Amino acid sequence: MNGLTEAVGSFALTRLVSRKSRVDFERWQATALRRFLDRDLPRAPFYRHAPARLTDLPVTDKALLMARFDEFNIHGLTATQAWAALARDGRAGALTVGASTGTSGNRGLFVISEAEKYRWLGAILAKAAADLLWRGMRVAVILPQNTGLYDSARKSRLIKLAFFDLTAGPESWREELEAFDPTVVIAPPKILRHFAAENFRLRPTRVFSAAETLDPVDRPVIENFFQLPLDQIYMATEGLFAVTCRQGGLHLAEDSVFFEFEPAGDGLVTPLVTAFRRQTQIMARYRMNDLLRLSKEPCRCGSPMRCVDEIVGRMDDVFRLMSQDGQILITPDVLRNAVLKADRRIDDFRLVQTGPESIELSLAPTLPDDAAVAAHQAARALLEMRKAVATVKLVRAPLPLETGRKLRRVECRLGPAR
Ligand SMILES: [Zn+2]
Numbered sequence: 001m002n003g004l005t006e007a008v009g010s011f012a013l014t015r016l017v018s019r020k021s022r023v024d025f026e027r028w029q030a031t032a033l034r035r036f037l038d039r040d041l042p043r044a045p046f047y048r049h050a051p052a053r054l055t056d057l058p059v060t061d062k063a064l065l066m067a068r069f070d071e072f073n074i075h076g077l078t079a080t081q082a083w084a085a086l087a088r089d090g091r092a093g094a095l096t097v098g099a100s101t102g103t104s105g106n107r108g109l110f111v112i113s114e115a116e117k118y119r120w121l122g123a124i125l126a127k128a129a130a131d132l133l134w135r136g137m138r139v140a141v142i143l144p145q146n147t148g149l150y151d152s153a154r155k156s157r158l159i160k161l162a163f164f165d166l167t168a169g170p171e172s173w174r175e176e177l178e179a180f181d182p183t184v185v186i187a188p189p190k191i192l193r194h195f196a197a198e199n200f201r202l203r204p205t206r207v208f209s210a211a212e213t214l215d216p217v218d219r220p221v222i223e224n225f226f227q228l229p230l231d232q233i234y235m236a237t238e239g240l241f242a243v244t245c246r247q248g249g250l251h252l253a254e255d256s257v258f259f260e261f262e263p264a265g266d267g268l269v270t271p272l273v274t275a276f277r278r279q280t281q282i283m284a285r286y287r288m289n290d291l292l293r294l295s296k297e298p299c300r301c302g303s304p305m306r307c308v309d310e311i312v313g314r315m316d317d318v319f320r321l322m323s324q325d326g327q328i329l330i331t332p333d334v335l336r337n338a339v340l341k342a343d344r345r346i347d348d349f350r351l352v353q354t355g356p357e358s359i360e361l362s363l364a365p366t367l368p369d370d371a372a373v374a375a376h377q378a379a380r381a382l383l384e385m386r387k388a389v390a391t392v393k394l395v396r397a398p399l400p401l402e403t404g405r406k407l408r409r410v411e412c413r414l415g416p417a418r
Contacts, residue, residue: 006115010122017255018303025304033258036276044282046071061287062108073111073281082109113280127243140182142166142191143211166403188212190407196225208233212406213313217347239275249299249307264291266331270315289314317412319353321388328386332410342378343371348399353412362395
């Protein structure tokens with residue numbers, strides 16, 4: 001069976017590569033990247049006359065990829081055809097089409113082959129739960145929508161995989177999930193937290209936060225409930241980018257992606273990714289919207305792949321404010337920490353930049369007034385310290401579980417910066 005061979009091959013390669021020294025790993029990666037640039041990349045029309053060196057290629061982003069979708073995949077599939085396929089069953093001939101959630105006009109499309117689908121699965125399993133694979137693994141994946149990526153796995157003998165549609169709401173599949181009794185749970189942090197709040201009967205041996213930024217405020221709640229360390233899978237429409245190892249290090253998936261980094265201030269970076277094992281939709285020097293803090297130290301586990309200390313949030317959610325000296329930027333982590341450090345009782349909030357000079361801080365009515373006042377003052381003090389001209393409005397309102405969109409506690413609603 002071709003698919004299984006791909007998955008096992010990918011699994012084995014992922015394991016093998018993770019045992020190399022950094023020097024050997026970089027040599028292996030350079031060879032793989034070279035092969036991709038010579039053989040795979042020029043097959044997409046956009047790159048027909050591309051320069052040979054990676055660093056001479058143009059930087060790409062979602063807007064460009066969506067505007068010229070057909071030029072970035074080797075089959076010339078148009079965006080219109082891809083959307084039509086997605087509206088049916090996500091199949092376009094032998095290809096699988098998927099899309100990210102988001103506001104209309106802002107959704108990202110992707111197209112992958114059967115082989116790539118299995119390769120992706122093999123890599124995830126090798127990184128996420130290799131030691132569980134031979135013990136009858138039951139994996140529950142709870143994500144916004146069925147992208148078609150996971151269908152294949154259900155048929156495999158090695159694992160049982162069940163998909164639960166986040167948009168349908170947890171109460172609609174709670175019984176089914178509990179009966180499935182997963183050993184591995186992969187879900188956005190707000191859902192893992194919801195399991196804790198509603199006391200779902202689950203006893204997994206591994207829990208992964210995926211698809212949304214893991215806010216430090218959610219971690220203890222989830223870890224206490226499951227009595228397990230919480231791991232992370234950093235993935236997006238664009239692929240799989242990092243997975244937590246058994247020592248707790250969040251390793252970049254450098255065995256399938258070549259990373260370049262652009263500085264974003266405050267010691268943070270945004271990645272440019274080149275997915276050198278993807279052959280259907282070419283992604284080269286693609287600018288991600290995420291803000292990362294890279295680790296300075298290598299991980300204890302010995303993997304040559306670099307680690308990320310924290311995925312801080314999205315570039316889009318950096319607050320853009322005016323001061324007497326011109327525009328200033330405040331990153332989501334700084335804003336979040338200001339609110340959380342104001343009072344230990346605060347374990348949820350929303351901080352939204354609603355206009356060029358206006359910010360709204362929302363806190364649940366159940367939070368004591370003095371804690372809310374402290375948070376309000378902390379947010380204002382931060383702005384004052386940065387000399388930003390803005391007012392912060394305090395709103396006391398329930399913060400309900402929203403399953404239709406990504407949770408962003410710190411959010412900028414000004415529209416694109418670039
Ligand atoms: Zn590690």
